[in-house]
Amino acid sequence: MLRLQLPFPPSVNRYWRHVGTRVLVSKEGREYRRTVRGLMKLQKVKKHDGDLIVDIRLIPVDRRRRDVDNSLKALLDAMQAGGAYDDDSQIVRLTVEKFEPEADCPRTEVIVRRVxxxxxxxxxxxxxxxxxxxxxxxxxxxxxxxxxxxxxxxxxxxxxxxxxxxxxxxxxx
Known part of the structure; x- marks a missing residue:
């Protein structure tokens, strides 16, 4: 089982950028991925194989309206880049909860388990x-x-x- 405390992810609306006919990950998305990869490297995260269950607790910084599904793409891609699993297609159950904001410590708590x-x-x-x-x-x-x-x-x-x-x-x- 893997327990992580990560920074709050950027919205999918700010994760992608259109440059001409191409769609790229934005600078904010790349920085978030780099930050998560560094945190996971410090914790010496081992790669999980097989089917996985992922539980996510989103704790935002303020009371602005946010859709929980807009935070998932950046978070799951960053965890894959950090080495938690090979591909997010391994996830067979995904639970996402949004909690009351905490201005002093916005974060995302993630638990990854095998089925x-x-x-x-x-x-x-x-x-x-x-x-x-x-x-x-x-x-x-x-x-x-x-x-x-x-x-x-x-x-x-x-x-x-x-x-x-x-x-x-x-x-x-």
């Missing part, structure tokens, strides 16, 4: 306790290793016996 494995299959899941991504061997494994170790250190902890105790009304030993 969890289907129930019953091994693969990546999210820990029920800390919400971090981990590799699970199956449906019975819902806590990451760190949370499992933390749970076992609790005094008086007794693991729950797994499995069925009854079959067709008769108790199984």
């Amino acid at each position: 969890p494995a289907k129930l019953g299959e091994p693969g990546y899941r999210f820990c029920l306790r800390c919400d971090d991504e981990f590799y699970s061997l199956g449906p019975g494994n819902r806590l990451c290793e760190e949370c499992t170790r933390w749970r076992s250190r609790l005094t008086g902890f007794v693991p729950i016996a797994r499995g069925r105790k009854y079959r067709n009304g008769a108790r199984i030993a």
